[in-house]
Amino acid sequence: MAVVVQVNFPMQGPWGAEMAEAFRGLAESINEEPGFIWKVWIEDQSADLSGGIYLFETRENAEAYVRMHTERLAGFGITDVTATFSDVNEQLSTLNHASLG
Template sequence: MSVILQFDFQFPHEVLINRDTQALAESITHEPGFVSKIWTQNLKTGEAGGLYRFQTEEHAQKYADMHVERAKKMGAQNIRYKIFTVNEPMTKITFGEKFFP
């Protein structure tokens, strides 16, 4: 059963728009248990984060532990994350698999 890892944090506006995130995005695809990610940001409020799908809670937790430290080094503040189990039957009814095929 897959899980969703939800991250959000405060990030300086200039970092959000100037940082080269392609290398970061490519590195995420090689994380153990990684399935997919939706990147989120709000330039008005200086918030960023993402919704990740991992194969297991253990994979998501290991990634979260690492990513908290990485985000701090990049200048993120007020870092928060939660891990949720995907309710797959209900997700299919509401076309959620289109977000996370």
């Protein structure tokens, strides 16, 4: 069953186009993660928060990615990382135009 993960963490920028340029290599590497389907990058400059909403093929893939990503962020001094995991109801999601694969 597909799993959605939302990851949030504090960040001081960059934002917008600068973020896209700075993190292009990271974005490309995420495509290679086991079970990865897609990611929506999220940012809230007014709250100094960043993160993403991800879709993975399995909970195991999602949990492994979050463990690795949390360690990577800690290497940048970011330790206040939150993640929520939710199973996807594929029948209803497809009815509402979700792209699940």
